[in-house]
Amino acid sequence: MKTFTRSDVEIVSRESGFSGFYRLDILRLRHRLFDGSWGPELQRELFVRHDAVCVLPYDPWEDSVVLIEQVRIGALDKSERPWMIELVAGLIDKDESPETVAHREAQEEAGIELVSLAPITRYFPSPGGSDELVYLYYGLVDSRGAGGIHGLAEEGEDIRVSVWSREEALAAVENGLIDNAATIIALQWLGLHADRLRREAGERP
Structure with missing residues:
Protein backbone atom coordinates (compact mmCIF):
# COMPACT_ATOMS: atom_id res chain seq x y z
CA MET A 1 0.00 0.00 0.00
CA ARG A 49 -3.41 29.06 14.74
CA HIS A 50 -0.76 28.78 17.39
CA ASP A 51 -0.31 25.22 18.57
CA ALA A 52 -1.95 24.45 21.90
CA VAL A 53 -1.12 22.65 25.13
CA CYS A 54 -3.75 20.87 27.24
CA VAL A 55 -3.05 19.31 30.64
CA LEU A 56 -5.08 16.82 32.65
CA PRO A 57 -4.18 17.51 36.31
CA TYR A 58 -4.62 14.21 38.14
CA ASP A 59 -4.14 13.45 41.83
CA PRO A 60 -3.45 9.71 42.08
CA TRP A 61 -3.64 9.71 45.88
CA GLU A 62 -7.17 11.15 45.92
CA ASP A 63 -8.07 9.59 42.52
CA SER A 64 -9.35 12.99 41.43
CA VAL A 65 -8.90 15.46 38.59
CA VAL A 66 -8.78 19.25 38.59
CA LEU A 67 -10.98 20.72 35.85
CA ILE A 68 -11.76 24.30 34.85
CA GLU A 69 -14.91 25.97 33.53
CA GLN A 70 -15.20 29.07 31.35
CA VAL A 71 -17.41 30.50 28.61
CA ARG A 72 -16.48 29.55 25.03
CA ILE A 73 -17.74 31.58 22.08
CA GLY A 74 -17.52 28.60 19.73
CA ALA A 75 -20.38 26.97 21.62
CA LEU A 76 -22.71 30.00 21.71
CA ASP A 77 -24.81 29.07 18.67
CA LYS A 78 -24.97 25.34 19.27
CA SER A 79 -25.21 24.79 23.02
CA GLU A 80 -27.50 25.93 25.78
CA ARG A 81 -24.49 25.74 28.07
CA PRO A 82 -21.50 27.56 26.52
CA TRP A 83 -19.58 27.39 29.82
CA MET A 84 -17.41 24.37 29.08
CA ILE A 85 -15.76 22.00 31.55
CA GLU A 86 -12.22 21.64 30.32
CA LEU A 87 -8.58 20.86 30.90
CA VAL A 88 -6.02 23.49 31.77
CA ALA A 89 -4.86 24.80 28.39
CA GLY A 90 -2.99 27.54 26.59
CA LEU A 91 -1.44 28.54 23.28
CA ILE A 92 2.25 28.22 22.56
CA ASP A 93 3.93 31.57 21.95
CA LYS A 94 7.19 31.92 20.06
CA ASP A 95 10.27 30.37 21.70
CA GLU A 96 8.21 28.51 24.32
CA SER A 97 8.26 24.77 24.89
CA PRO A 98 4.95 22.94 25.40
CA GLU A 99 6.13 21.97 28.88
CA THR A 100 6.71 25.61 29.84
CA VAL A 101 3.20 26.49 28.69
CA ALA A 102 1.74 23.58 30.68
CA HIS A 103 3.32 24.70 33.96
CA ARG A 104 2.44 28.37 33.41
CA GLU A 105 -1.20 27.73 32.52
CA ALA A 106 -1.68 25.37 35.45
CA GLN A 107 -0.71 28.21 37.76
CA GLU A 108 -2.61 30.98 35.92
CA GLU A 109 -5.83 29.11 35.15
CA ALA A 110 -6.14 26.79 38.13
CA GLY A 111 -3.77 28.02 40.83
CA ILE A 112 -2.00 24.65 41.01
CA GLU A 113 1.58 23.46 40.69
CA LEU A 114 2.34 20.44 38.53
CA VAL A 115 4.56 18.02 40.44
CA SER A 116 5.50 16.27 37.19
CA LEU A 117 4.41 16.23 33.57
CA ALA A 118 4.19 13.39 31.03
CA PRO A 119 2.90 13.34 27.44
CA ILE A 120 -0.33 11.54 26.54
CA THR A 121 -0.38 12.24 22.79
CA ARG A 122 -0.33 14.91 20.09
CA TYR A 123 -3.18 15.36 17.62
CA PHE A 124 -4.75 17.66 15.04
CA PRO A 125 -8.25 18.63 16.29
CA SER A 126 -9.59 19.83 12.93
CA PRO A 127 -7.12 19.13 10.09
CA GLY A 128 -9.70 19.66 7.38
CA GLY A 129 -9.37 23.41 7.82
CA SER A 130 -6.90 24.27 10.59
CA ASP A 131 -3.18 23.66 11.15
CA GLU A 132 -3.43 23.64 14.96
CA LEU A 133 -1.53 20.84 16.72
CA VAL A 134 -2.49 19.98 20.31
CA TYR A 135 0.07 18.68 22.81
CA LEU A 136 -1.84 16.70 25.44
CA TYR A 137 -0.25 16.01 28.85
CA TYR A 138 -0.92 14.31 32.15
CA GLY A 139 0.14 16.44 35.12
CA LEU A 140 0.65 14.98 38.58
CA VAL A 141 -0.87 17.29 41.21
CA ASP A 142 -1.90 17.52 44.82
CA SER A 143 -5.58 18.44 44.48
CA ARG A 144 -6.11 19.25 48.14
CA GLY A 145 -7.12 22.89 48.40
CA ALA A 146 -7.65 23.33 44.65
CA GLY A 147 -10.68 25.36 43.64
CA GLY A 148 -12.01 28.89 43.40
CA ILE A 149 -11.99 31.50 40.64
CA HIS A 150 -8.79 32.04 38.68
CA GLY A 151 -7.48 33.50 35.41
CA LEU A 152 -5.79 36.69 34.30
CA ALA A 153 -7.97 39.78 34.72
CA GLU A 154 -6.07 41.62 31.98
CA GLU A 155 -7.12 38.88 29.54
CA GLY A 156 -10.75 38.93 30.68
CA GLU A 157 -10.50 35.43 32.12
CA ASP A 158 -13.08 34.24 34.62
CA ILE A 159 -12.28 30.60 35.31
CA ARG A 160 -13.93 28.40 37.90
CA VAL A 161 -11.78 25.55 39.21
CA SER A 162 -13.21 22.41 40.76
CA VAL A 163 -12.04 18.98 41.85
CA TRP A 164 -13.85 15.92 40.49
CA SER A 165 -13.47 12.30 41.42
CA ARG A 166 -12.32 10.20 38.48
CA GLU A 167 -15.67 8.42 38.56
CA GLU A 168 -17.59 11.72 38.37
CA ALA A 169 -15.47 13.00 35.50
CA LEU A 170 -15.86 9.84 33.45
CA ALA A 171 -19.61 9.90 34.07
CA ALA A 172 -19.69 13.50 32.77
CA VAL A 173 -18.07 12.31 29.55
CA GLU A 174 -20.59 9.49 29.28
CA ASN A 175 -23.64 11.73 29.78
CA GLY A 176 -22.38 14.55 27.53
CA LEU A 177 -21.79 17.18 30.19
CA ILE A 178 -18.14 17.22 29.11
CA ASP A 179 -18.29 17.74 25.36
CA ASN A 180 -14.94 19.05 24.14
CA ALA A 181 -12.35 16.86 22.45
CA ALA A 182 -9.23 17.38 24.56
CA THR A 183 -11.02 16.69 27.84
CA ILE A 184 -12.79 13.61 26.47
CA ILE A 185 -9.55 12.17 25.06
CA ALA A 186 -7.61 12.82 28.27
CA LEU A 187 -10.26 11.37 30.57
CA GLN A 188 -10.68 8.27 28.42
CA TRP A 189 -6.90 7.84 28.58
CA LEU A 190 -7.09 8.23 32.36
CA GLY A 191 -9.78 5.57 32.50
CA LEU A 192 -7.30 3.14 30.92
CA HIS A 193 -4.23 4.16 32.91
CA ALA A 194 -5.37 5.37 36.35
CA ASP A 195 -4.62 2.09 38.15
CA ARG A 196 -1.04 2.15 36.85
CA LEU A 197 -0.59 5.82 37.74
CA ARG A 198 -1.81 5.17 41.28
CA ARG A 199 0.57 2.26 41.72
CA GLU A 200 3.52 4.25 40.38
CA ALA A 201 2.74 7.24 42.63
CA GLY A 202 3.21 5.19 45.81
CA GLU A 203 2.53 6.86 49.13
CA ARG A 204 1.77 10.55 49.20
CA PRO A 205 5.01 12.48 49.93
Missing part, protein backbone atom coordinates in the same frame (compact mmCIF):
# COMPACT_ATOMS: atom_id res chain seq x y z
CA LYS A 2 1.44 3.38 -1.03
CA THR A 3 2.24 5.83 1.73
CA PHE A 4 1.93 9.47 0.73
CA THR A 5 4.17 12.23 2.09
CA ARG A 6 4.35 16.03 1.98
CA SER A 7 6.09 15.75 -1.42
CA ASP A 8 2.84 14.39 -2.88
CA VAL A 9 1.14 17.78 -2.39
CA GLU A 10 1.95 20.77 -4.59
CA ILE A 11 1.15 24.25 -3.24
CA VAL A 12 0.37 26.33 -6.34
CA SER A 13 -0.23 29.57 -4.45
CA ARG A 14 -0.82 30.82 -0.92
CA GLU A 15 -2.34 34.19 -0.09
CA SER A 16 -3.45 35.91 3.09
CA GLY A 17 -7.20 36.27 3.46
CA PHE A 18 -7.15 37.76 6.94
CA SER A 19 -4.53 38.44 9.61
CA GLY A 20 -5.33 39.32 13.22
CA PHE A 21 -4.82 37.35 16.42
CA TYR A 22 -5.51 34.38 14.15
CA ARG A 23 -4.86 34.14 10.43
CA LEU A 24 -6.75 32.81 7.42
CA ASP A 25 -4.74 31.74 4.37
CA ILE A 26 -6.16 30.90 0.95
CA LEU A 27 -4.33 28.05 -0.75
CA ARG A 28 -4.48 26.65 -4.24
CA LEU A 29 -3.06 23.14 -4.33
CA ARG A 30 -3.19 19.73 -5.90
CA HIS A 31 -2.23 16.30 -4.60
CA ARG A 32 -1.62 12.82 -5.83
CA LEU A 33 -4.57 10.46 -6.05
CA PHE A 34 -4.55 6.89 -4.81
CA ASP A 35 -4.11 5.67 -8.41
CA GLY A 36 -0.81 7.59 -8.60
CA SER A 37 -1.95 10.41 -10.86
CA TRP A 38 -2.23 14.09 -9.92
CA GLY A 39 -5.65 15.41 -8.97
CA PRO A 40 -7.21 18.72 -10.08
CA GLU A 41 -6.23 22.07 -8.61
CA LEU A 42 -8.25 22.87 -5.49
CA GLN A 43 -8.85 26.00 -3.44
CA ARG A 44 -8.90 25.64 0.34
CA GLU A 45 -9.06 28.10 3.25
CA LEU A 46 -6.70 27.35 6.14
CA PHE A 47 -7.25 28.66 9.67
CA VAL A 48 -3.71 29.31 10.95
